[in-house]
Amino acid sequence: MATRSLLLLPGDGIGPEAMAEVDKLIALLNERRGAGFETRTRLVGGAAIDAEGAPVSDETMALAMSCDAVLFGAVGGPKWDGVPYELRPEAGLLRLRKDLALFANLRPAICYPALADASSLKRHLVEGLDILILRELTGGVYFGEPKEIVDLGGGQKRGVDTQVYETYEIERIARAAFEAARTRRNRVTSMEKRNVMKTGVLWNEVVSRVHRDEYPDVALDHMLADAGGMKLVQAPKQFDVIVTDNLFGDMLSDIAAMLTGSLGMLPSASLGSPDETTGKRRAMYEPVHGSAPDIAGQGIANPIAMIASFAMCLRYSFAMVAEADALEASIAHVLESGTRTGDIMVEGASKVGTAEMGDAIAAAFAERLG
Incomplete structure (x- = not known):
């Protein structure tokens, strides 16, 4: 045995x-x-x-x-x-x-047909929903340094959390997303905030390069993470695989959870x-x-x-x-x-x-x- x-x-x-x-x-x-x-x-x-x-x-x-x-x-x-x-x-x-x-944190959001009416959205928006969110799990603002609260005196303090990503961290989560998409509906949506964050600019550049050089057969879309949150509750079935950073992945996967009827319905794998x-x-x-x-x-x-x-x-x-x-x-x-x-x-x-x-x-x- x-x-x-x-x-x-x-x-x-x-x-x-x-x-x-x-x-x-x-x-x-x-x-x-x-x-x-x-x-x-x-x-x-x-x-x-x-x-x-x-x-x-x-x-x-x-x-x-x-x-x-x-x-x-x-x-x-x-x-x-x-x-x-x-x-x-x-x-x-x-x-x-x-x-x-x-x-690599894999969070599927699947709406079982029997639970379509338990979702906070209308049945036609969620019935048959099958999304996979890949959240980068060991980098970003949760682990970046410095992370501190500094006493400035005079009753004032400064809280600091640092968002940090290196190329290899983005490459490996991007590859995991493209590989997963090949086993599903062959579409990846990458979400970041390149309009206001330098890490978002780097994220967009690296994901685009990995796609171009290694996975041109997979469809790739880019979306700002806040717009992605809106689209998840407006028309969630447009998504197949979503790949995003640690912070946005934490929030977006919880949004996706409520589409399925309950936070008690969502599993995850961290690989x-x-x-x-x-x-x-x-x-x-x-x-x-x-x-x-x-x-x-x-x-x-x-x-x-x-x-x-x-x-x-x-x-x-x-x-x-x-x-x-x-x-x-x-x-x-x-x-x-x-x-x-x-x-x-x-x-x-x-x-x-x-x-x-x-x-x-x-x-x-x-x-x-x-």
Whole structure:
């Protein structure tokens, strides 16, 4: 039996509840397909601060570096609002992304037919929506230096965040976008703010050159990021693959999330460069939603984004394409049957909690696995 190693980092808030539903699917794959998944569970975020004194420990990082893939839940909550900035729960997530060199964040925004009426937009605008957003994840304003608050005296302070990009960072995310587009509808839209930002000028130049020299068969459009946000809510189905920087990708993917009916519906994959010897990529998979402390522990959170993130893990880290397809089809089947958590509830549907939704998807998945 092949061994596949997974590090599970449930985190805070609803993270552990959503991760528990993935445990059911891992057990199914080991039982029905002899998948050989071996899992380790560690703390991250606020839970790690409380127990280990840091948002992610060196021991957890060592496990993350050695395993085949990481599944991440969510971090943060008001309990840790007063901790020093460098020890905030989110710092654990940023360290994982940075130390694992996970530069490409893939965030699909898919509107299941059964959820078209749950979107904040009219059905005809979102039914059949299938967008892939590639967000550069390890550069830009989140990591640029200097990053500081300076006391100017006289009651005045200056906050500084630095937006920095180098050519190679833009090249590799551009290539990832063009490669993804070749497997889809063959169109990339690059978004930046070249009208007011020098990094936007460089971004536009580099993406254009990579397109011209390496991917002339793929259609390329350029759009200012603010206009892109407007177009996402005006006519979202015009987009196929969107590639953008860290900050704009963070915002635009959350906008896209609401087109699908709920932030609880969106998965993501964060990928590194292929190893020169083995070809394997370091990877982490996580739902786009946050820790939702207001509903944590109530058993009402939507686990679909976490489950769909595991489907992406099967596809990208383990080449288990048939199983990934089966899991995604199981999600669609359960939604079509009218089973809904509260965030995507509509009149006439059957309202369930986190575990019940997970059970329903696991049952549908088991049928497809045989």
